[in-house]
């Protein structure tokens with residue numbers, strides 16, 4: 459029956475629910491769990507979750523490390539929420555903003571034994587909803603009935619898992635001519651994924667020959683740098699530098715990938731900036747928030763290049779991971795073209811950290 463939402467559509471709905479603070483039912487083989495993102499939890503909903511049983515807060519091993527909670531499940535910890543803990547306690551576990559001012563009173567107790575598969579699914583959903591990766595969960599007796607009774611989205615773990623690490627197919631919605639400062643022969647293509655995720659853009663300059671390596675840039679969205687002229691990173695000058703070089707050569711393709719903040723979203727990136735003001739570097743800040751250094755999937759750039767008819771690039775980058783990923787996904791990198799522009803007094807440490815910890819080439 460095509461009118462029923464399929465698993466990808468249900469996952470998109472679950473992401474929206476989590477962003478609004480609406481509970482989602484996660485169904486495993488032999489148990490169901492109700493999940494609410496910590497960031498959007500309200501005191502009323504916390505009280506109602508408590509009425510159902512003993513809630514836990516699932517956090518990533520990265521966040522657990524800062525909080526000295528035991529990650530018995532490897533990549534995550536299920537931290538028990540004490541009976542007298544209020545919403546502020548839950549949010550202090552999720553959000554490192556006040557770690558230094560009011561360190562968590564521990565020790566935090568992690569659950570062990572049993573399966574953490576549904577907790578892992580909940581964290582993956584929170585990350586893909588660009589929320590803090592911390593979710594409050596409580597088991598429910600009959601998940602199917604519960605979801606139907608309260609009108610909640612129900613996600614079957616077995617159906618969801620194959621879709622989580624995968625990129626959704628992406629389709630071109632439209633393209634149109636876009637004369638730009640860098641080149642009057644610009645053309646903007648809009649790509650829309652089938653899973654309700656963010657759209658990505660390709661800016662084609664001139665009419666690049668599909669049989670030769672094209673001058674290409676995979677640019678990750680940076681609202682602060684690209685639009686506001688932030689001095690904390692080099693994104694704005696890199697964006698304009700790449701377009702200018704393509705304009706000068708008369709041909710190129712720039713992918714503008716909506717992976718703000720290396721894939722954690724703008725709100726989380728601003729949380730990271732706030733931690734950077736407390737003295738942590740760009741990598742440490744991501745870890746304290748519970749994220750990996752880089753949560754992007756560059757394979758989607760390769761997908762778009764292929765859809766545009768390219769199979770080989772001269773890649774404008776200083777990031778060896780982008781090159782490795784291109785080659786792995788079947789786009790040949792004929793040449794790396796360095797892109798060193800825009801160093802300022804404010805971003806010198808940021809660039810040095812990327813070179814030291816993330817392997818960026820100088």
Ligand SMILES: Nc1nc2c(ncn2[C@@H]2O[C@H](COP(=O)(O)OP(=O)(O)OP(=O)(O)O)[C@@H](O)[C@H]2O)c(=O)[nH]1
Pocket residue numbers: 676678679680681691692693696717718719720721722727730731740744774775776777780797812818
């Ligand atoms: N989480 C986080 N993201 C940041 C920070 N500063 C910039 N970003 C994001 O980082 C992304 C740009 O990454 P870069 O490292 O400049 O570029 P790259 O793709 O890794 O490498 P190049 O191709 O060499 O530029 C954008 O999505 C920015 O929003 C930060 O301090 N924390």
Ligand SMILES: [Zn+2]
Pocket residue numbers: 680682683684691692693694
């Ligand atoms: Zn930036």
